[in-house]
Every structure is written in structure tokens, then in C-alpha cells.
Amino acid sequence: MNQLADKMGTMNVGPGYGYNSQGGTNIPTVALMGVAPRVLDLDMPPPAINLPANSSITDSLHANCDPSYKRSTLNAIPATSQLLQKSRLPFGLVITPYRSVKEGDDPVPVVTDSIIARCRRCRTYINPFVRFVEGGQRWKCNMCYTLNEVPSSFDYDSLTQQPVDRWQRKELNHAVVEYIAPTEYMVRPPQPLVHLFVIDVSYPSVQCGMLATAATTILESLDRIPDDEGRTKVGIITVDSSIHFYNLNTRSGEPQMLVVSDLEDPFLPQPQDLLCNLKECRPTLENLLNRLNDMFKDTQAIGNALGPALQSAHKLISPIGGKILCLQATLPNLGGGALKVREDPKLLGTSKESTLLQAGSSFYKTLAIDCSKTQVCVDMFLFGSHYSDVATLSCLPRYTGGNTFFYPAFTAAKSEDALKFAHELAEFLSQRIALEAVMRVRASKGLRMSAFFGNFFVRSTDLLSLPNVPRDQSYSIEVSFEDNLTIPTVCFQTALLHTSSYGERRIRVLTLALPVTNSLADLYQSADQVAITTLLASKAVERGMSAKLDDARDALTNKCVDILGVYKTHLTASSSGATPNLQLSDNLKLLPLLTLGMLKHVALRGGSQIPSDLRSYAMHLFSTLPSQCLIPYIHPRFYSLHNMPENCGTIGANGIEMPITMNLSSERLERSGLFLLEDSQNIFLWLGRDAVPQLCMDLFGVPNCESVRGGKTTLPVLESDFNRRVNLIVGKTREMRRTSYYPQVYVIKDDGDPALRLWFLSHLIEDRAEPMMSYHQFLGYLKDRVNSY
Structure with missing residues (x-):
């Protein structure tokens, strides 16, 4: 019966067609209530972009931006602000300018001849949507329509001294392109890659094993740190109640420790040799990393002066710029930036909870802004046995373009904890990143960027300062109207000026063209539910931190009601009166489910049980x-493993075959089954209490369910076919998310630890979980709100 239910749940009877009061093509419409949501469609591409004929000057398949780099919440743009307001749809962009390129992906084309054609008025880069006029001597900008001279060398290759076909130029065929920047794009020589480690060596850091794991991982990752030009620099500062610097440029090869105890006015004990060329100081650095844990193994110091240590680190690398990687296992309690435990259980779940989610000290934001001005990025690796004040310390990455990693209750004695941290740090160190970057998004006349979300500092009204652009980090931007649009097509162009890990100054340009419409139906038919969810998630976080979590949850629910209400009123036949069902366009049908996923997520969920x-x-x-x-x-992937088809977990034409995604409902669980759930951060294996001994033997190598150890685990590698297939599925799950994050595996036994069981079940968002509604109850609530719309 369960297998039959799975098949029925994934069947699509086919959408009906909504009434289009404005004429034109009817919209494929789906009734939401009474059927399980078709979660397979979360992996579908966004709605097609239907540009007018000949919008692009070449017929290249790559003329418009791939959604993995940049996508819009609307793939047809309203001609007027009134139409956008009437639609109630959010209008914005989701940009991942430096996404990782995996095997099989097309690399970003590089223009190497230093010819950069830009509009003389609005500074837009030439792209596939411009127009050549006057016999090809001039080009018309597709943003502001200014006529510009075509550079004299545009049709000539200076290297071969031969004419070239301009229609083959990369910037006219590719929406995503990178230029090697000439000297006028530099205010100084390109910055080398700089890694300055600030490592907590106080008692908690040594006891939990963070220090030993960090030292070993950095040592083993030295060959993976990008250093093609031999310019990469490294340095190490350790901190407890004092700040310890290390001279890595000694003749003896022995690192020299220099201790600064003045926390009121921290200074650099010597001007040079604290930051050294990686190749030149490699033996001394290895020597230090090998001995680092032993140097502090008997420490009793519980004080930590992170603030002064970061100020010193900033002084050290600010003349060059670079990355400060901070590994912190203690709440800073000495000197500037000292913090106190702010966690107050009485505030959790109340209107004052948002105070715990705001920075507890202005010290770190002020320091972050100083870092941003000098092209210094701070990345935080936080390890907490108790309270870490993530809200305050994550300010540093937020305003410097960095990353935060968090390891609650970390102990290296658990091999899974040590492996996760070591893997994430090693991957992070090996990434080819963009340095000393600024990013600007330009749009066609009449549109402007009005709000920015992500990790950066807004230097001027629309210029984002990014000392560091990590791989696969996303930025959301809200777009608003300045004037009505009278053009058939609008363009958005993102320009990221940066220094590559190879030491070249480069400009990455992403161009996205979208049609303009006067039709509300076209707006709804073009809306991208994934991009909408990404933008709404960022807006909800900002609202939850600056106001109240209740306000953030209400804003999400109200937006969902607005969208459903407009659709009912203007795009279905039942435009007035009560309606027995909720209807929405096929491409938006999972938006209510994703909204419920956000409302039930740890980031926004109500209740007094979630630590700040x-x-x-x-x-x-x-x-x-x-x-x-x-x-x-937001909406985890859920698979049944015990009865998956034989091809799942084997290598097919498109890599490892994955099982079919199931709905997030406990109705899918079986007492004798094995299920996998993953949310890009964790992987859960649910084992039913009546799982047969053969399954336990094949996967875990133990005779029965009682012998399986629950909790955080590492799957054994056995000779059985089932074990091999599950391990391949787990590996594929980790690999397909692209980022540095390394999801840990948890075995959840149906009759095991109640806390683990509850954690797993909280991801089944279609179920009711007090006080939150089930998916079908949520739809009923939305319907009541829409009927009174």
C-alpha cells in the first residue's frame, strides 16, 4: 500500500487552466488542497524566458544568464510599478557570481585581449543584447540606449596581427564572461592570497581537541592552498589571555614565539616576518603546526582576548589585505570585544527574543567595517560546548564577505566531529576565491536596486564591497521601479571586479535579459518559486533580527495570502465569493509548501526550545x-532506501542514480523500513523498529536492529551490495550541494533516543507539530484568509 501511495503521490493528473480575465493564453492552474504536493518539481528548471525574436545579436545558446549564476523572481517584468503592486509578487534577483565549476560544467569564458567595450554613459559592458548600427561602427547600449564607438581593435587580434570575426567574440555569445582587466582597473598591484590564522589556544580549545585537529588539518592542507604564482602569504597568531605571534622567517627553521600581554593597546612585536611567503617559510610553518598542540597541552588559561587578537591581525595584514581565519572555542572574555553569556531562557519564544539575535557588542561590527575598507575578510569557525554568541561573532563575516561555520558541542574524540571540521576547513582552504572585489548590478532605465541581502558592506548606494567572494555564496537584491517601462526587454548586468587566486585582476560580467509584459497572467506564469523563496528567506531573516520573529513569520504568511488572493481574484473564474479550493499557477504550486518550510525552520520557528x-x-x-x-x-529531500529500485545507488549515464524524492510526511515511514533525509547540512538515516536482521547486517554489519548504534555515525564500508549502494547515495548527496559544508550522518532509530527522533520528525513539514499546522491545515488557513481577501 505504501508503494502504491508513493506512486500516486508522484503522479500528476495534469493541471487545469485558469481563467485569464486579460485575454491571451490561459495559465496552467493547479488545485492545491486534497492532494499531496508534487515535490519532484522542486528540481525543475525555472519558467522559460520568452524573449522577443532577435533580442540577442547572436544565436548562441549561452546568450542569456544561466540560473545557477543569476535568476530573477520574475521571468517576465511588469511594465509598470502599478502592475507589480497589483500582482503582489516579490521582484528581485538572486546572484551567485562565483559559483563552483564541477566536472562537466562549462568554464566561464575569458576575454584575454584587454579589449573592454563599455557604454560611455552608464558603463554597461558590451553583451549579446546590444545593437550594432552605422555599418557596425557603433553600438547602442541596451541599458540606456547611448550610441558608443566600437573599439578599433574589436575586429583585430593584436597577437596574431590578423582580422577576427567579431561575431565569434565571447562577450557577444556568452552572458557570463570574464575579462582580464588592464591597469586602469587597479589602484595597486593585484593582491596575493593571504591566510592569517587566529587560533584560540585556551583550555576549552585544547580540551575539546579543536587545536590539535586544526593544526593537523592546516598542515595537511598546505599543498592545497592556491599558490600558482608563489605569492601566497601565511601567518599564525594564537590567543588565550595573551596574544602570541610567530616569526616564521628564522634562519634556524625554529619558529620564534613573541608574546604581547597588553590588551588595551595591542601592538605588533616586530614589523616584519610575522607574515611570510608560504614557499619560503614552509619548513618553519610545518615545524610550528606539528608542535602547536603540545605547546599548549598543559594550559590552564580560560581567558580569551579575541578582540585584541583580531585588532592585531588586522594591523598585520591591512597593508596587503587578505583573509583572517578565526578558530574560536571560547566566548571572548578579555579586552575589547569581551562578551558575556546573553542566553536567557525567559526571552526565548517571546517578543524580546530578537535582542538575542542581534550583536551584543558594537566592537565587532566596527572592526568589520575597518577590515572591509582595507580589503580584509574575516571567516569564523566557532566551536561551542555551551554558548558561543554566534549572533555577535558572525558580524565579522557578514560585513567582510566571509563565512561562518558552527560546530556546537564539538569534541574531536568523536571521529565524526573531527572529520566534519577537518573536511570543511580543508575544502575552504583549497577554494579558488575572488579577492579585493566590488560588485555592482546595473539595470535598464526605469529600474533600480533598492535593497541588498548577504555578506558584504554597502560602500555607496549600489556598490557592494567584498574583500572576499567565497565560492557558492549567494546574494539577494530587491528591485524597484523608478519609472514605467516602454521597452520590450529589460536587462540586468552584474559586474564583479576582483583579483583571482592566480593573481590576475579580472571582471566577471553576468547579463540577464527578460521580456516586459503588461499582462498579470504573464507575470504569474513566469514567476520562479525557488528565486522567490530565496529572496523571501533573506527578507525574513532581516525582519526577524531587526524587529520580531513574529513579524517575520507574519510577513511570510501575508505574502503567501496576497499571492493566492490576487490569483483567485484576477486569474480564476471564481473571482468573488468563497472558493472550495485554493488555486495557483503550476509554476508556483510549491510556494505555500516552501513558505510552511520556512515557518517551521529553526531559523524562524516559534517556541522557547531553540538556543539563540x-x-x-x-x-x-x-x-x-x-x-x-x-x-x-528549507524542504529536505526524503528517500526510501529499503525498497528502492535496483538501479538506485549505481552509476548510470548521469552519474549515481538517486531514489525518487518523497513527500515529507510520517505517513511514508514504515516500521520495517530504512529512509534517508537530507537538508544540505545533515543526513539522517531512519531505521524502523521492525527492520529485518538482513538489512542491519547488509548495511551496518550487525545482526539486528538492537545492535545498531543510534546518533552521529560513520557508515561502515562492507562488501554487501546494499552497503555499497547506500554509501554511494550518501556520497552523491554530499557532492551535489557544491559547497564546503560536509553533512554528518545520523542514525535515528524509531525506538531510540527521543530527542534525536523528535529532531528527525521536525523535518517532516507536511505533518502537524504542535503548535505548528500540518500542510493541509496550513492550506485550510490560507483558504480562509483568501476567502476574506
């Missing part, structure tokens, strides 16, 4: 994860 550290970290992920990670973080 966990909530703050979840909010950080809401604001920075790319869509391919954020959507499963």
Missing part, C-alpha cells in the same frame, strides 16, 4: 546559501 546560537547560525545560512542548498535546507 542555533537560530543565529540558521539565519546566517538562510542569507548566504545558494539556491541548490537553500531549498533542501
Whole structure:
């Protein structure tokens, strides 16, 4: 029966067609109530972009931007602000300018001849949507319509001294392109890659094993740190109640420790040799990393002066710029930036909870802004046995373009904890990132960027300062109208000026063209539910931190009601009176489910049981994860493993075959089954209490269900076919999310630890979980609101 229910749940009877009061093509419409949501469609591409004929000057398949780099919440743009307001649809962009390129992906084309054609008025880069006029001597900008001279070298290759076909130029055929920037794009020589580690060596850091794991991982990752030009620099500062610097440029090869105890006015003990060329100081650095844990293994210091240590680190690398990687296992309690435990259980779940989600000290935001001005990025690796104040310390990455990683209750004695941290740090160190960057998004006349969400500092009204652009970090931007549009097509162009890990100054340009419409039906038919969810998640986080979590939850629900209400009123036959069902266009049918997923998520969920550290970290992920990670973080993927088809977990034409995604409902669980659920951060294996001994033996190598150890685990590698297939599925799950995050595996036994069981079940968002509604109850609530709309 369960298998039959699975098949029925994934069947699509086919959408009906909504009444289009404005004429034109009817919209494929879906009735939401009474049927399980078709979750397979979360992996569908966004609605097609239907540009007018000949919008692009070449017929290249790559002329418009791939959604993995940039996508709009609307793939048809309203001609007027009144139409946008009437639609109630959010209007914005989701940009992942430096997404990772995996095997099989097309690399970003690079223009190497230093010819950069830009509009003389609005500074737009030439792209596939411009127009050549006057016999090809001039080009008309597709943003402001200014006529510009075509550069004299545009049709000539200076290297081969031969004419070239301009229609083959990369910038006219590709929406995503990168230029090697000439000297006028530099205010100084390109910055080398700089890694300055600030490592907590106080008693808690040594006891939990963070220090030993960090030292070993950095040592083993030295060959993976990008250093093609031999310019990469490294340095190490350790901190407890004092700040310890290390001279890595000694003749003896022995690192020299220099201790600064003045926390009121921290200074650099010597001007040079604290930051050294990686190749030149490699033996001394290895020597230090090998001995680091032993140097502090007997420490009794519980004080930590993170603030002064970060000020010193900033002084050290600010002349060059670079990355400060801070590994912190203690709440800072000495000197500037000292913090106190703010966690107050009485505030959790109340209107004052948002005070715990805001920074507890202005010190770190002020320092972050100083860092941003000098092209210094701070990344935080936080390890907490108790309280870490993620809300305050994540300010540093937020305003410097960095990343926050959080390891609650970390202990290296658990091999899974040590492996997760070591994997994430090693991947992070090996990434080819963009340095000393600024990003600007330009739009066709009549549109402007009005709000920005993500990790950066807004330097002027629309210029984002990013000392560091990590791989796969996402940014959301809200768009508003300045004037009505009288053009058939609008364009958005993102320009990211940066220094590559190879030491080249480059400009990455992303161009997205979208049609303009006067039809409300076209707006709804073009709306991208994934991009809408990504933008709404960022807006909800900002509202929850600046006002109240209740306000954030209400805003999400109200937006959903507005969209359903407008659709009912203007785009269905039952435009007035009570309606027995909720209807929505086929491409938006999962928006209510994703909204419920956000409302039930740790980042926004009500209740008094969620520690502020966990909530703050979840909010950080809401604001920075790319869509391919954020959507499963909101709506996890759920698979049945015990009865999956034989081809699942084997290598097919498109890589490892995955099982069919199931609805997030406990109705799908079987007492004798094995299920996998993943949310891009964790992987859960649910084992039914009546699982047969053969399954336990094949997967875990133990004779029965009672012998399986629940909780955080590492799957054994056995000779059985089933074990091999499950391990491949787990590996594929980790690999397909692209980022540095390494999801841990938890075994959840149906009759095991109640806390683990409850954690797993909280991800089944279609179920009722007090005081939150089930999906069908939520639809009923939305219907009542819409009927009174």
C-alpha cells in the first residue's frame, strides 16, 4: 500500500487552466488542497524566458544568464510599478557570481585581449543584447540606449596581427564572461592570497581537541592552498589571555614565539616576518603546526582576548589585505570585544527574543567595517560546548564577505566531529576565491536596486564591497521601479571586479535579459518559486533580527495570502465569493509548501526550545546559501532506501542514480523500513523498529536492529551490495550541494533516543507539530484568509 501511495503521490493528473480575465493564453492552474504536493518539481528548471525574436545579436545558446549564476523572481517584468503592486509578487534577483565549476560544467569564458567595450554613459559592458548600427561602427547600449564607438581593435587580434570575426567574440555569445582587466582597473598591484590564522589556544580549545585537529588539518592542507604564482602569504597568531605571534622567517627553521600581554593597546612585536611567503617559510610553518598542540597541552588559561587578537591581525595584514581565519572555542572574555553569556531562557519564544539575535557588542561590527575598507575578510569557525554568541561573532563575516561555520558541542574524540571540521576547513582552504572585489548590478532605465541581502558592506548606494567572494555564496537584491517601462526587454548586468587566486585582476560580467509584459497572467506564469523563496528567506531573516520573529513569520504568511488572493481574484473564474479550493499557477504550486518550510525552520520557528546560537547560525545560512542548498535546507529531500529500485545507488549515464524524492510526511515511514533525509547540512538515516536482521547486517554489519548504534555515525564500508549502494547515495548527496559544508550522518532509530527522533520528525513539514499546522491545515488557513481577501 505504501508503494502504491508513493506512486500516486508522484503522479500528476495534469493541471487545469485558469481563467485569464486579460485575454491571451490561459495559465496552467493547479488545485492545491486534497492532494499531496508534487515535490519532484522542486528540481525543475525555472519558467522559460520568452524573449522577443532577435533580442540577442547572436544565436548562441549561452546568450542569456544561466540560473545557477543569476535568476530573477520574475521571468517576465511588469511594465509598470502599478502592475507589480497589483500582482503582489516579490521582484528581485538572486546572484551567485562565483559559483563552483564541477566536472562537466562549462568554464566561464575569458576575454584575454584587454579589449573592454563599455557604454560611455552608464558603463554597461558590451553583451549579446546590444545593437550594432552605422555599418557596425557603433553600438547602442541596451541599458540606456547611448550610441558608443566600437573599439578599433574589436575586429583585430593584436597577437596574431590578423582580422577576427567579431561575431565569434565571447562577450557577444556568452552572458557570463570574464575579462582580464588592464591597469586602469587597479589602484595597486593585484593582491596575493593571504591566510592569517587566529587560533584560540585556551583550555576549552585544547580540551575539546579543536587545536590539535586544526593544526593537523592546516598542515595537511598546505599543498592545497592556491599558490600558482608563489605569492601566497601565511601567518599564525594564537590567543588565550595573551596574544602570541610567530616569526616564521628564522634562519634556524625554529619558529620564534613573541608574546604581547597588553590588551588595551595591542601592538605588533616586530614589523616584519610575522607574515611570510608560504614557499619560503614552509619548513618553519610545518615545524610550528606539528608542535602547536603540545605547546599548549598543559594550559590552564580560560581567558580569551579575541578582540585584541583580531585588532592585531588586522594591523598585520591591512597593508596587503587578505583573509583572517578565526578558530574560536571560547566566548571572548578579555579586552575589547569581551562578551558575556546573553542566553536567557525567559526571552526565548517571546517578543524580546530578537535582542538575542542581534550583536551584543558594537566592537565587532566596527572592526568589520575597518577590515572591509582595507580589503580584509574575516571567516569564523566557532566551536561551542555551551554558548558561543554566534549572533555577535558572525558580524565579522557578514560585513567582510566571509563565512561562518558552527560546530556546537564539538569534541574531536568523536571521529565524526573531527572529520566534519577537518573536511570543511580543508575544502575552504583549497577554494579558488575572488579577492579585493566590488560588485555592482546595473539595470535598464526605469529600474533600480533598492535593497541588498548577504555578506558584504554597502560602500555607496549600489556598490557592494567584498574583500572576499567565497565560492557558492549567494546574494539577494530587491528591485524597484523608478519609472514605467516602454521597452520590450529589460536587462540586468552584474559586474564583479576582483583579483583571482592566480593573481590576475579580472571582471566577471553576468547579463540577464527578460521580456516586459503588461499582462498579470504573464507575470504569474513566469514567476520562479525557488528565486522567490530565496529572496523571501533573506527578507525574513532581516525582519526577524531587526524587529520580531513574529513579524517575520507574519510577513511570510501575508505574502503567501496576497499571492493566492490576487490569483483567485484576477486569474480564476471564481473571482468573488468563497472558493472550495485554493488555486495557483503550476509554476508556483510549491510556494505555500516552501513558505510552511520556512515557518517551521529553526531559523524562524516559534517556541522557547531553540538556543539563540542555533537560530543565529540558521539565519546566517538562510542569507548566504545558494539556491541548490537553500531549498533542501528549507524542504529536505526524503528517500526510501529499503525498497528502492535496483538501479538506485549505481552509476548510470548521469552519474549515481538517486531514489525518487518523497513527500515529507510520517505517513511514508514504515516500521520495517530504512529512509534517508537530507537538508544540505545533515543526513539522517531512519531505521524502523521492525527492520529485518538482513538489512542491519547488509548495511551496518550487525545482526539486528538492537545492535545498531543510534546518533552521529560513520557508515561502515562492507562488501554487501546494499552497503555499497547506500554509501554511494550518501556520497552523491554530499557532492551535489557544491559547497564546503560536509553533512554528518545520523542514525535515528524509531525506538531510540527521543530527542534525536523528535529532531528527525521536525523535518517532516507536511505533518502537524504542535503548535505548528500540518500542510493541509496550513492550506485550510490560507483558504480562509483568501476567502476574506
